[in-house]
Amino acid sequence: MSHLEPEAKIFACSQSVYLAEKIAKDYGIPLGKVTMSTYSDGEFQPSYEESIRGLRVFIVCSTFPSADNLMELLLMIDAAKRASARHITAVMPYFGWARQDRKDKPRVPIGAKLVANLLTAAGATRIMTMDLHADQIQGFFEKPVDHLFASTIFLPYVESLNLENLTIASPDMGGSKRAYAYSKFLASDVVICYKQRKAANVIDTMELIGEVKGRNVILVDDMIDTGGTLAKAADLMIEKGALSVRAICTHAILSGGAYEKIENSKLTELIVTDSIPLKRESKKIKVVSCAPLFAEVMQMVHHNNSISGKFIM
Secondary structure, eight states: OOSSSOOEEEEEOGGGHHHHHHHHHHHTSOBOOEEEEEOTTSOEEEEESSOOTTOEEEEEOOOOSSTHHHHHHHHHHHHHHHTTOSEEEEEESSOTTTTOOSOSSTTOOOHHHHHHHHHHHHTOSEEEEESOSSGGGGGGOSSOEEEEOTHHHHHHHHHHHOOSSEEEEESSGGGHHHHHHHHHHHTOEEEEEEEEEEETTEEEEEEEESOOTTOEEEEEEEEESSSHHHHHHHHHHHHTTOSEEEEEEEEEOOOTTHHHHHHHSSOSEEEEESSSOOSSOOTTEEEEOOHHHHHHHHHHHHTTOOOGGGOOO
């Protein structure tokens, strides 16, 4: 180990151990030891059970609800800083509160900016995440941000399906940029769903911009929450003559009755990553692990190598 290249260690918050173990295995080192002390009122305190002085520390933690995940990450960053770690990288496959990236009405917070401030204040020197809900969230940080794209692992899977008459679709206007990027790589057509909401997670109307008759359609989105949008879009496309409809969603939040909506919809398959653990199995849900991608990029970062080669769209 040289003075300019400190040893690297990988640790995990308690709800992300399942993913961190796979990342550490692909990286080629054992997952670091952390213990958690919990008081009777629910307060908790993480503790590193090995020296991290002068080292590069990667802390794997997806900050999906509850807020305990975010709080645990902040405490682990603070503990690493006070234990004299040289570099502290918050590896957040899923960056929670990312939907609060702007003031869309009066008297509301910008939660994504608040989370960025908290991570910086705790002592994170670098952030690594995947498929942010809005690209501009990178600008909320004064620290380096490695924003990875799940397309790196999804596109090879799509190509392996060997689908003819392929069309890429966006479930809303906001995701059109992502859909066009996929379509450019796959040399396919694009359609867009135009939807209007009554309230959050409640769709009023949905219309289709483009032709899907006789096409195999793949919907692409950064996350799936209640599943209402994708289920409605899939049913609409089948009604319009689509041969099949699949969906690619990076972050499988799947709250409320999402599993039932997916299973009862016309979707052939839902492909997701393991950035968030599934609550239960489903015959329609295929999980593609993001662990190899994060392990490889973490090694590149550790050895100060360019990661631009990992962006295939």
